[in-house]
Amino acid sequence: MKAGDKVKLIGVPPGLEDFPDLPTKSTFERCVGREFIVAAVTENGWAELPIGAVTGNEREKIYVAPAFLEMAST
Numbered sequence: 001m002k003a004g005d006k007v008k009l010i011g012v013p014p015g016l017e018d019f020p021d022l023p024t025k026s027t028f029e030r031c032v033g034r035e036f037i038v039a040a041v042t043e044n045g046w047a048e049l050p051i052g053a054v055t056g057n058e059r060e061k062i063y064v065a066p067a068f069l070e071m072a073s074t
Helices: 024-031
Strands: 006-009 035-037 047-050 061-064 069-071
Touching (some): 035 047
Antiparallel strands (some): 006 035, 047 061
16 A cells, blocks of 8 residues: 555444544544545555545544555546
8 A cells, every 4th residue: 555545444443432522433433435545654554544525624634554444446
């Protein structure tokens, strides 16, 4: 996986929680099944995904381990 690849989020990592000011689990759940373009890949191999189309905040992003992604068909 590399920046520019199109991927689909296929699951929610275990252990995520929602907090009053940070709805992490709910945000991931809203993103499951959607396709995103990888913006970058971190040193540990996690994908940075811009999720503004889901949340309405164009600057919002999540970081996802490869186990929860699959390559999307082009």
